[in-house]
Amino acid sequence: MMKSFLELLKTWGPLGALLIGFIDGAGLPNPGGPDYLVLFLAWTSPETAWLSAALATAGALAGSFVLFHVARKGGEKYLEAKASGPRAMKFRGWFQRYGLITVFIPALVPVIPLPMKVFVICAGALSVRPATFLAVTAAGKIPRFFFFAWLGKSLGEHSTQWLKDHRWHFLAAALGLAVLLYLLVKLADRRRGRAN
Numbered sequence: 001m002m003k004s005f006l007e008l009l010k011t012w013g014p015l016g017a018l019l020i021g022f023i024d025g026a027g028l029p030n031p032g033g034p035d036y037l038v039l040f041l042a043w044t045s046p047e048t049a050w051l052s053a054a055l056a057t058a059g060a061l062a063g064s065f066v067l068f069h070v071a072r073k074g075g076e077k078y079l080e081a082k083a084s085g086p087r088a089m090k091f092r093g094w095f096q097r098y099g100l101i102t103v104f105i106p107a108l109v110p111v112i113p114l115p116m117k118v119f120v121i122c123a124g125a126l127s128v129r130p131a132t133f134l135a136v137t138a139a140g141k142i143p144r145f146f147f148f149a150w151l152g153k154s155l156g157e158h159s160t161q162w163l164k165d166h167r168w169h170f171l172a173a174a175l176g177l178a179v180l181l182y183l184l185v186k187l188a189d190r191r192r193g194r195a196n
Contacts, residue, residue, distance in 0.1 A: 021062075109170050
């Protein structure tokens with residue numbers, strides 16, 4: 001059934017990318033995800049590649065924001081009742097400082113074996129500002145989907161094999177980026193400490 005749903009979305013073109021982006025962003029199971037659909041649409045209809053990428057981004061942001069909002073409403077009550085001890089407060093502080101890195105990396109890099117919805121839920125439950133959350137998510141999703149559109153337009157049906165051949169490069173780049181972002185946050189903290 002999921003496979004036939006994906007086939008239906010392919011016939012919808014860019015609107016299918018919008019819908020699968022929303023489904024994926026909201027953390028619901030989906031057949032292949034928006035990455036594959038944007039890639040497919042870019043090689044079969046190159047003239048709509050950029051529109052597909054833009055709509056997949058809009059859908060992913062809307063879906064992620066719905067999940068974020070649900071976690072924000074339900075998570076605040078849960079945290080007040082169950083997670084107000086010293087360890088929970090320490091985790092809250094850590095997530096406020098570094099947690100958005102865990103949202104950004106899986107939003108940007110497609111091969112990370114981490115479900116982004118876990119970090120979206122944490123961001124909502126731990127009261128990250130909505131504008132900050134959306135900005136970080138957009139900073140990851142925009143280059144990701146436009147990269148898939150460009151790849152599909154450039155390599156056509158060979159793009160899926162190219163991705164398979166380079167998956168370890170993506171993983172290494174994601175790990176390097178995570179370390180770099182962590183060090184930049186630490187450096188900013190140290191400078192703030194000196195200024196105070």
